[in-house]
Amino acid sequence: xxxxxxxxxxxxxxxxxxxxxxxxxxxxxxxxxxxxxxxxxxxxxxxxxxxxxxxxxxxxxxxxxxxxxxxxxxxxxxxxxxxxxxxxxxxxxx
Numbered sequence: 836x837x838x839x840x841x842x843x844x845x846x847x848x849x850x851x852x853x854x855x856x857x858x859x860x861x862x863x864x865x866x867x868x869x870x871x872x873x874x875x876x877x878x879x880x881x882x883x884x885x886x887x888x889x890x891x892x893x894x895x896x897x898x899x900x901x902x903x904x905x906x907x908x909x910x911x912x913x914x915x916x917x918x919x920x921x922x923x924x925x926x927x928x929x
Contacts, residue, residue, distance in 0.1 A: 847895075848888040850881020858892055862899045869893050869910040879910050 879885030
């Protein structure tokens with residue numbers, strides 16, 4: 836289990852360069868779920884899709900709100916978008 840982060844300038848989300856202070860501020864401003872933190876900070880929206888930062892964000896959220904990690908729902912995952920050339924779509928038969 837990941838630990839929450841006490842050092843405010845510590846980078847939590849490496850992909851989006853979101854530090855612990857920003858995560859904590861989102862929680863202080865009313866975020867109560869991992870998705871709330873994601874929407875307020877863009878953490879978990881980078882190339883790794885939250886693989887590295889979401890456990891730390893969940894632990895910080897649980898600690899600051901008094902919620903149990905067991906009741907915190909994981910963030911909504913979406914596959915990364917990749918640009919597709921129009922030529923590739925034109926070649927599809929359907």
